[in-house]
Amino acid sequence: MLPFARVTVIGLGLIGSSITRAVRQYMPSVRITGHDADPQVRETAVRLQLCDDVADTPGAAVIDADLVILCVPVGAMGQVAGEIADDLPADAVLSDVGSSKETVLAAVREAAPHALFVPAHPVAGTENSGPEAGFATLFQHRWCIVTAPEGTDPLAAERVCEFWRRLGAMVETMEPAHHDRVLAVTSHLPHLIAYTIVGTASDLEEVTASEVIKYSAGGFRDFTRIAASDPTMWRDVFLSNREAVLDMLQRFTEDLTSLQRAIRWGKGDELFDLFTRTRAVRRSIIDQGQDDARPDFGRAHD
Numbered sequence: 001m002l003p004f005a006r007v008t009v010i011g012l013g014l015i016g017s018s019i020t021r022a023v024r025q026y027m028p029s030v031r032i033t034g035h036d037a038d039p040q041v042r043e044t045a046v047r048l049q050l051c052d053d054v055a056d057t058p059g060a061a062v063i064d065a066d067l068v069i070l071c072v073p074v075g076a077m078g079q080v081a082g083e084i085a086d087d088l089p090a091d092a093v094l095s096d097v098g099s100s101k102e103t104v105l106a107a108v109r110e111a112a113p114h115a116l117f118v119p120a121h122p123v124a125g126t127e128n129s130g131p132e133a134g135f136a137t138l139f140q141h142r143w144c145i146v147t148a149p150e151g152t153d154p155l156a157a158e159r160v161c162e163f164w165r166r167l168g169a170m171v172e173t174m175e176p177a178h179h180d181r182v183l184a185v186t187s188h189l190p191h192l193i194a195y196t197i198v199g200t201a202s203d204l205e206e207v208t209a210s211e212v213i214k215y216s217a218g219g220f221r222d223f224t225r226i227a228a229s230d231p232t233m234w235r236d237v238f239l240s241n242r243e244a245v246l247d248m249l250q251r252f253t254e255d256l257t258s259l260q261r262a263i264r265w266g267k268g269d270e271l272f273d274l275f276t277r278t279r280a281v282r283r284s285i286i287d288q289g290q291d292d293a294r295p296d297f298g299r300a301h302d
């Protein structure tokens with residue numbers, strides 16, 4: 001049985017438009033309504049036929065939905081929840097895709113206290129944004145973490161889990177606070193490091209911008225991909241997951257200082273031991289089939 005029949009997506013960028021495309025592909029009988037605050041995005045959504053209906057207001061978009069998914073930057077989740085609160089059907093499930101969970105949960109609860117909120121985070125994306133960047137297979141073989149707070153109706157939580165399984169994701173449940181610590185180290189800190197290193201390289205007085213482009217070796221190129229990620233989205237992620245990110249950043253800074261010391265004092269063994277441990281991490285990712293370089297991995301465009 002289909003978990004939902006009438007799905008509304010608010011925010012038709014990379015993730016929102018990937019959801020509408022995936023619903024079209026994997027649950028073709030489901031009716032999809034969309035809304036975006038940006039009129040140009042709404043126009044693009046109509047042109048690309050991302051939805052059955054594109055509503056001009058958030059209220060009109062949710063009026064007879066049985067699932068509403070907020071796909072806006074995490075800093076806007078509370079505001080959008082407030083805008084739809086009065087029009088949300090009593091039995092509709094409200095969900096989101098935000099990259100951080102604790103502050104989003106608090107903001108949505110405050111703005112829409114009566115909503116049946118089941119938060120989720122598909123751990124799948126790219127450095128691109130906007131409605132044209134989405135694709136139906138984005139969530140295939142990727143994790144989706146459902147962070148339903150204690151006391152959530154178990155049937156509502158299970159319907160959200162089943163929705164994501166139908167889009168091809170592997171579903172895991174987690175406490176919101178634990179989610180935020182795990183993602184701080186596996187996703188948010190790596191983005192911060194990428195933004196820093198690309199910024200540092202482009203600020204170096206003795207290196208010209210054309211040299212940075214011309215001689216960028218593989219490692220630096222990988223960082224530039226991540227550092228091209230959406231500025232609004234990532235500003236909001238760092239501000240909303242502040243405590244966990246600052247905590248991981250402190251640990252990272254200490255480890256970096258000890259590496260600095262090992263290089264200064266020529267402690268090759270320390271460097272070698274660390275690089276051996278990190279190589280094993282990469283190998284276990286590949287052994288678990290989570291390697292992005294696999295040709296059949298869920299990044300291919302439809």
Ligand SMILES: NC(=O)C1=CN([C@@H]2O[C@H](COP(=O)(O)OP(=O)(O)OC[C@H]3O[C@@H](n4cnc5c(N)ncnc54)[C@H](O)[C@@H]3O)[C@@H](O)[C@H]2O)C=CC1
Nearest residue numbers: 011013014015037038071072073074098099125126129130
């Ligand atoms: N980009 C990624 O790789 C991933 C992003 N996420 C999360 O997904 C959410 C959306 O991110 P993307 O799709 O990448 O961003 P995006 O920038 O591609 O799309 C966001 C859309 O939300 C719209 N929007 C902004 N404020 C709005 C408002 N108040 N009302 C209605 N529409 C509004 C924007 O006009 C834009 O079209 C974020 O919360 C992000 O943390 C989750 C997993 C991966």
Ligand SMILES: O=C(O)C(=O)Cc1ccc(O)cc1
Nearest residue numbers: 099122123124125126127187
């Ligand atoms: O493009 C990449 O490498 C990503 O890391 C995509 C991504 C960005 C944000 C998320 O919350 C989840 C996945």
